[in-house]
Amino acid sequence: MEGFIGKFSDVLGKTNHTGMGYKNNKIYLFAKERCTMKEFLHSIKLLELQGAIFLDGGGSTQLYYKGNKGISSSRVLSHGVFIKEV
Numbered sequence: 001m002e003g004f005i006g007k008f009s010d011v012l013g014k015t016n017h018t019g020m021g022y023k024n025n026k027i028y029l030f031a032k033e034r035c036t037m038k039e040f041l042h043s044i045k046l047l048e049l050q051g052a053i054f055l056d057g058g059g060s061t062q063l064y065y066k067g068n069k070g071i072s073s074s075r076v077l078s079h080g081v082f083i084k085e086v
Helices: 006-012 037-046
Strands: 015-023 026-035 051-054 063-065 068-071
Touching: 015 037, 026 037, 026 063, 026 068, 037 051
Parallel strands: none
Antiparallel strands: 015 026, 015 051, 063 068
16 A cells, blocks of 8 residues: 555565554553564554554564563564563
């Protein structure tokens, strides 16, 4: 729908996606495996967040929580988001 063509058309395919959001003074970091951006958006709407931002997706998406691999890849990461529970 946004006109991605050529080398950018893969953004419309099924891949991993990452996002962050907030609700009631809490921050949420979430990732979903193998979905389109439309499917990802639908999943996020179900969380009823007050606001959200979608981060890098695809091969660089990784999620670890309390030492457990939720989603992982062998790709080297150039950045990360770390959340400390309080």
